[in-house]
Amino acid sequence: MRSDYILETVRMIEEECLDIRTITMGISLLDCCDSDIDRSCEKIYSKITRCAKDLVKTAQDISKEYGIPIINERISVTPISLLVSVSGGDPVKYAKTLDRAAKDVGVNFIGGYSALVQKGMTEGDRALIESIPEALACTDIVCSSVNIGSTKAGINMDAVRLMGQIVRKSAELTKDNNCFGASKLVVFCNAVEDNPFMAGAFHGISEPDVCVHVGVSGPGVVREAVKEAGPDKTMDEIAEVIKKTAFKITRMGQLVGTLAAERLGVPFGIVDLSLAPTPAVGDSVARILEEIGLESTGGPGTTACLAMLNDAVKKGGVMASSSVGGLSGAFIPVSEDAGMIEAAEQGTLSIEKLEAMTAVCSVGLDMIIIPGDTTAETISAIIADEAAIGMINNKTTACRLIPAIGKQEGETLNFGGLLGYGPVMPVRKVKPDTMVNRGGRIPSPIHSLKN
């Protein structure tokens, strides 16, 4: 074994924040369906606490044994709207059950308070969506997501209109707690069924009964590798450096995922090789873009750098793992990334530029704090724009917007922990109301007709 390899790995972990961001156990709740909501909740509680009882301990054991930090253990479940459709009743009961079960097994988030309504809504879907603000306000670690569009189905504009109101209300109900509710709610287009990252994780119905996914991270490692390559390298040479680094990171994820699955006695799902930033110094995606050669993220050149980064990460990762899935690419959450926060505070990063960036990164408008007086219609219109990018480009896009109730442009909102803090970013005030209130559907694009 070469000592420079060993020291490289040690340096990645000690100094460059390389870690396994999450081990997420996907649990199907389809066998918990019951026409009586209370019995349904009982079965859910017992299934989650049975399947995930060793999850946290196993992750911590692996972390100690292998010397790799594993930051989070999480659970994703079947979209709860399916269960609501069977049982009826108040969906918030499900949220409370999930919250209690997740806390009892010691995980730090549980995702799947979700509905997939890209083409239309059932009664269960509608009931669930309407309950989201209350569910997020009265629980601590439940995450919610709603898929409102896809390349195959188009965009459900009725759902888009509704989600604008739901996002606002989620923030309003938690306004004394930094509008925290809205930070646990993601609106997707082309949602993936095996995403291990919160807040958008849910366990798709085509997934096995129980499985384990791993999300790796490592923006700091990529940045350091780009820095080491120096300013004289061409863009393709930089892409090559990123590819090699992504390979190494993903191999670590694959190793940990396989081990975790083996020890928990469940199938291994996927490695999600996303560069997921945190507010910690050196753990920023924006800083990679700046290392490539931008004065500040958000300026001209940002989209091109991000496109190259996102693609190189995928190429390196694909070779390293037999089952790459989830969102895989670079995340650009504003409040969770020190470089993005700085760029937003300076005004070099705008929502419009972020929208362009989402056309080439792995997700979408993420953790963006908007003025408290932004109307539900405007939020809906931003969601529609973002979904359109995903629909036309065959990619996942998402919106996690946080209306800072009672706050204006220039003020800040601080969530603490991994969710970070950020400035309230300006949103254009021209009204999209008539368009949003039309409702209906945006038909799927011509290139969806592939059969």
Place this chain on the structure above:
Amino acid sequence: MRAVISVIGKDRPGILAFAANECARRSINIEDVTQKVLEDMFTMIMIVTVPDDPEEYHAFVTELEAAGEEQALKIHVMHEDIFNAMHRI
């Protein structure tokens, strides 16, 4: 199983002896050692055979890393498999 111990710190007499002693105290066999002094930074890598019992192994890692901290050394113990996974195709 085999593990890799890396020791990094400011060079001074006795670092190798300290690490070797810590291992010997727990009957841990050292299979290979490489060390280098770059400017005044001491870097050493040891390949060791560690106990298979997880409890015993965890105790060893925790104590060794803490002992290193007292001596102003950065000590990191990692499973051999990680390096094989990350650096070999």
